[in-house]
Amino acid sequence: MRGLKKLFTTGLIGSARRSRGVQRFMLITGLVLTAAFLLLAALAPILAPYGFAQLQDSHGYFGSQQPPSSAHLLGTTVGGMDVLSRVLWGSQTALLVIVFAVAMSIFAGVILGLLSGYFGGWLDRILVVVADAVFAFPSLLLAIALSIVISGGRSGLFSGILATASSITVVYIPQYFRVVRAETLRTKNEAFVESAKVLGASHTRIMFRHIFRNATRTLPLIMTLNASEAILTLAGLGFLGFGIDPTMGAEWGYDLNRSVADVSAGIWWTSVFPGVAIVLVVLGITLVGESLNDLADPRLRNRRAANLDELEVAQGGDSA
Amino acid sequence: MTSKPGEQVLSIENLQVAFATDAGTVNAVNGVSLEVRAGEVLAVVGESGSGKSVTARSVLRLLPSTAVTRGAIYLAGRDVLKLDREQLRQARGRDAAMVFQEPSLALNPVYTVGWQIIEGLRAHTPKGQRFDAKAARAKAIEILGKVGIPEPEVRIDYYPHQFSGGQKQRVVIACALVLEPKLILADEPTTALDVTVQAEILDLLRTARELTGAAIVLITHNMGVVADMADRVAVMYQGQLVEQAEVHELFANPKQQYTKRLLAAVPRIGQSAKPAFTADASVPPTVRAENLEVVYPGRFGRPGFKAVAGVNFEIHAGEVVGLVGESGSGKTTIGRAMVGLAKATGGSMKVLGFDVVGAKARQFKAVADQVGFVFQDPASSFNPLLTVGEAIAEPMLVHKVQASVAAARADIEALLAAVQLPVEYFDRYPHELSGGQRQRASLARALALKPKLVIADEPTSALDVSVQAKVLELFAKLQREFGFACLFITHDLAVVDQIAHRVLVMHRGELVEQGETRDVLTNPQQQYTKRLVQSSPIADPTLQRAKAAARH
Structure with a gap:
């Protein structure tokens, strides 16, 4: 609990307080966009006027490719679904995929990275080669292959989310693995780890009490950057038709795919809104990640300029 | 470009330097005035954080962008703090050169030492004049020979890693000397070196001064080096100049409390009186x-x-x-x-x-x-995420002498008292302690069992x-x-x-x-x-x- 509280206060709030100028603007913009995304995802069932797969209400069918009107604020898609509702519900799908993908890849990546970095030897060599091989793969291709293997191409909401998240997980494990392994290698040669060894502490104790938390300090930064990449991969999968079935869940990439033909016909509302949603969420999360990264690094952090006059006032203006 | 002895080379007037940090403005140098005359060695001594390095670095304006300066630094008759970019570039190396602490970091590993010496000559070729590569090479060989590198005509094409630490520092000094500056700023030039090498480098600096008549500002914390080299000593403490005196005078007759304390703390051979030790023959050796x-x-x-x-x-x-x-x-x-x-x-x-x-x-x-072990570096010998109490409790927990940190609290507080740390430090994190306090805590941890x-x-x-x-x-x-x-x-x-x-x-x-x-x-x-x-x-x-x- 103390760790969590500390992470929160020194991480986000501390960063916001310390930030200045452009960095502050970036961080605040990112935080606002991300907060809006989380809020919309949570409140989608209340905010969305219709269901994500709803085609008709008491007044009959919505109709295909209807322009924005009072009944459908953002118009309807080629499949006859309400664009606003699809965008809102889509945020929920995106959030679920992010949470699953990031949680799974962090868990696997951190454990493997710790073991690999701490013990070294043949285990380390094998894991590094595997991670490099995964790195060498085009990630979207790998995700497609995996989503076909896991779900046979297309599926319901939960299995679809799981399939997409797992394929993203596999692609991202090497990133966490690499970072945690490098940090572990660095930390394990620090005097305090040697000190624990001299005490006769067991490997497990050294790894989890002394190295683990020191090696995972940069993870929040990678997490935010990966979360935005996860959305892009999800959208890519959806766009290519390997995502979640439209009747099982709303997904922005799928909607974009279906609206390709509309663009040339002058029907802008089917593509613009899911597209903007993707851009804003990715932008928001990336901004948070980038500015956290800058603020965590004392060399990149902007500070208020030093002021000698202020010092003189503090000292009672004795130096003339 | 030799200067007449006694001529003023550097004059610092009421220098103030402040840095912007997360905790607000921090004053590093507060109203320091110094004067250096040609041919003299001025040692600036003080403990870490006293502002001695910052003072030396401001002479060439080598401060990070977070620094603000006020006052005046007259180098070769001009105020360094008011020079524009181009004038500053020309002044660096020609009016004053710098010898850094860590020779292996001061040399670029991907260029030969000759290239690095010639780099200074190239940078200071007068405008409109062609750079004479042959003459520069000859000069570099000459200077390498002067700083005591054997076979300079061969070793000029060696890379830094082919030299020992002491030789690297000689090369760094050669880089500084090649432009015949009137002032050499040496920032802890021998701290990274072994004592036998240190003696050689100090000899070299002394020779360099005799050859070129340059003044030397020697930044150091080692009173032995000061005694060896300096003509005059300036003592700094917390950003202020505490005392300034001729070297024999300062050692024999320190005026200020701080200087007295500093000199008293320097360990001297043959000074301690400890009881003789006789091994107990009945006990096997540890x-x-x-x-x-x-x-x-x-x-x-x-x-x-x-x-x-x-x-x-x-x-x-x-x-x-x-x-x-x-x-x-x-x-x-x-x-x-x-x-x-x-x-x-x-x-x-x-x-x-x-x-x-x-x-x-x-x-x-x-x-x-x-067995207890006390490590060298107080900064890295504690897990930054554990409190001092938790760190000292580690040995007890690992060997199951105590079940938890809370149970060990009384023992740990006794240990803290033994190493003369306040018991409140139990809940502090290592970064909140000074180096000396951390080394005490480290002792407490080593003695826990x-x-x-x-x-x-x-x-x-x-x-x-x-x-x-x-x-x-x-x-x-x-x-x-x-x-x-x-x-x-x-x-x-x-x-x-x-x-x-x-x-x-x-x-x-x-x-x-x-x-x-x-x-x-x-x-x-x-x-x-x-x-x-x-x-x-x-x-x-x-x-x-x-x-x-x-x-x-």
Whole structure:
């Protein structure tokens, strides 16, 4: 609990307080966009006027490719679904995929990275080669292959989310693995780890009490950057038709795919809104990640300029 | 571009420097005024954080962008703080040059040393004049020869890694001298070097001054170096100039409280009065090494590196043994081999009856609760995420002496009191402590299980002299109280003299001399020990200069 509280206060709030100028603007913009995304995802069932797969209400069918009107604020898609509702519900799908993908890849990546970095030897060599091989793969291709293997191409909401998240997980494990392994290698040669060894502490104790938390300090930064990449991969999968079935869940990439033909016909509302949603969420999360990264690094952090006059006032203006 | 002796080269007037930090504006230098005349050596001394380096760096405006300066620095008659970019570029190297602390970082590893010396000449080719590569090369060879690099015409094309640490510092000095500046700023030029090399580099700086008539501003924390080199000394404390005097005057007759304290804290050989130690013959020695060998495996089929080659020694119960030597002598390796951090490969070394040669990491646990280890770097020897109390509790938890940190609290508070830290520090994090306080906490951790043997690896070398004096005093007191045997590893002979009953001298993996501390330090038998004792500077200008003269 103390760790969590500390992470929160020194991480986000501390960063916001310390930030200045452009960095502050970036961080605040990112935080606002991300907060809006989380809020919309949570409140989608209340905010969305219709269901994500709803085609008709008491007044009959919505109709295909209807322009924005009072009944459908953002118009309807080629499949006859309400664009606003699809965008809102889509945020929920995106959030679920992010949470699953990031949680799974962090868990696997951190454990493997710790073991690999701490013990070294043949285990380390094998894991590094595997991670490099995964790195060498085009990630979207790998995700497609995996989503076909896991779900046979297309599926319901939960299995679809799981399939997409797992394929993203596999692609991202090497990133966490690499970072945690490098940090572990660095930390394990620090005097305090040697000190624990001299005490006769067991490997497990050294790894989890002394190295683990020191090696995972940069993870929040990678997490935010990966979360935005996860959305892009999800959208890519959806766009290519390997995502979640439209009747099982709303997904922005799928909607974009279906609206390709509309663009040339002058029907802008089917593509613009899911597209903007993707851009804003990715932008928001990336901004948070980038500015956290800058603020965590004392060399990149902007500070208020030093002021000698202020010092003189503090000292009672004795130096003339 | 030699200048007349006595001519003013540098004049700093009421300099103030402040840095922007997370905690607001921090004042590093506050109203310092200094003057340096041609041909003189001004030593600026002070502890870390006193502002001495910042003062020197402001002369060439080598401060980070977060710094703000006020006042005036007249170099060659112009105010450096008011120069524009191009004027500043021209002034750097020509009016004043800098010699840095760490020679391996000051040289670019991907260029030859010749290229780096010529770089200065190239940068200062007058406008409109063609750069004469041949002449520059000839000049670089000449200067390399002058700084004492053998075969300069060949070695000018060598890369930095092909030189030893001392030679690298000679190259750095050559880079500084090649433009014949009127002022050389030397920022701790010998701190990263061994004492025997330090003596050579100081000699070189002295020769350079005689040859070019340049003034030298020597930034250092080592009073021995000051006694050796300086004409005049400026003492800084917390950003302010405390005292300024001619060197003999300052050492003989310090005016300010702070200067007196600083001088009193400097350890001197032959000053300590510790009771003689007689080993109890009925008790087996705590450590007995016979023909101990440590070989680090070589890579890619190359032969391994023999860090320790056939060393014999004993440490008796309750005895403090100093282990001295220069970097690479194998002294730290022996200490690390005792606890399994380095793998002993040959001979035998019995630590409390347990032979460490050929032992597996797991087996060390048998004696781990009877051995304490104090590390060199107070900054990294604590897990930054554990409180001081939790860190000291670790040994108790690992060996199941106590069930939890809370249960161990009373014991830990007693330990904190023993090392003279306030009990409130139990809940502090390591970064909230100063270096000296952390080293005390480190001692408390090493003593948590009342060990029979403590290995201290340069525990005070990262500390300022006044802090070092206090930590050493505390260490000696605890040793008497707890009665542990101790291997005290250090490169500083004066520290050994203060703390150790017996001393072992290591050189290139071999034990060249051992004996009672007083005997070895006052009457060394071996050639190497003689040179080591000879090179260690004494913080007394009269004695030190006589010694330096005798060296030639």
